[in-house]
Amino acid sequence: MLPAGAFADMDLTGVNLPAALTAIGKGAFSGCDKLTSISFPTTLVSIGDYAFAGCSAISTITLPASVTTVGHGAFMRCSSLTSLTVAPSSRLCRLEETALMDCPALTTVNLGANVQSVGDRALAGTGVKNLNLTASSNLAEMGDWVMVNTPLQEVQLPSSLTSLGDGAFLYETALSSV
Numbered sequence: 001m002l003p004a005g006a007f008a009d010m011d012l013t014g015v016n017l018p019a020a021l022t023a024i025g026k027g028a029f030s031g032c033d034k035l036t037s038i039s040f041p042t043t044l045v046s047i048g049d050y051a052f053a054g055c056s057a058i059s060t061i062t063l064p065a066s067v068t069t070v071g072h073g074a075f076m077r078c079s080s081l082t083s084l085t086v087a088p089s090s091r092l093c094r095l096e097e098t099a100l101m102d103c104p105a106l107t108t109v110n111l112g113a114n115v116q117s118v119g120d121r122a123l124a125g126t127g128v129k130n131l132n133l134t135a136s137s138n139l140a141e142m143g144d145w146v147m148v149n150t151p152l153q154e155v156q157l158p159s160s161l162t163s164l165g166d167g168a169f170l171y172e173t174a175l176s177s178v
Contacts, residue, residue, distance in 0.1 A: 002028045004048070013057075017041050024051045026071070033057060040064050047074045049096070056080055059105075065089045072119070073098040083108035090114055095122050097143060103127070110135070117141040120165060124148045129174075132156040142168060153177070 002017070004025035014037045015029070021041050026048040029035060033056045042064045049071035052058065056079045063070070065087035074096070075081060081103045086092050090112030097119030100106060106126040111118070115136045120143035123131075127150070133139055134156050144165035147155075152169065154177040169175055 001025055004028065005030070007032060013037075015039065017044070019043065022046070024048050026050060027053065030054055040067070042066055045069070047071055049073055050076065053077055059083075061085070063087065063090065063092065065091060067091065068093050070095050070099050072096045073101065075099060075103065076101045078103050079105060081106050083110075085110045086112040088112065093117070095119060097121055098124070101125050111139075113137050115139055118143060118146055120144045120146065121148065122146055123150065126150050128152060130154045133161075134158050136160075141165075144168070145170060147172065 001023040009031040102125040
């Protein structure tokens with residue numbers, strides 16, 4: 001495991017994580033505002049709370065299939081982040097609350113088929129206009145205010161969804177299709 005705060009606020013520009021790494025601790029890279037690229041090992045299982053919060057230079061994140069959990073605020077305030085994609089055979093089960101909050105450039109989100117829940121405010125303040133989660137065939141729960149304050153225009157939800165939180169699409173004045 002990469003310990004909590006291990007590289008927080010450092011002037012790193014790129015990171016290749018060790019091949020045997022299974023977990024990234026809380027705030028491990030938080031505030032690394034020059035970090036533009038990160039290579040995740042195929043052994044990685046969890047990304048801790050706020051692990052990459054405030055890494056404002058990262059533009060794309062591709063998670064390996066091995067990741068099951070993305071922690072609270074893991075990529076929050078990554079202002080240059082445009083896409084988050086998981087491998088097609090992803091084991092991602094949970095996107096915790098505020099995981100991608102306040103990422104205004106984020107327009108593409110692919111969570112894979114196995115995600116079961118998306119936490120409160122997980123996508124709040126992003127740039128997502130069209131959200132298609134129909135490929136997430138195990139998604140049962142989306143938290144409170146999950147998409148608040150986004151330019152959301154269209155949402156496609158899977159038939160597996162059983163719970164949609166309070167204010168999920170609050171202030172979505174451009175939303176025309178769900």
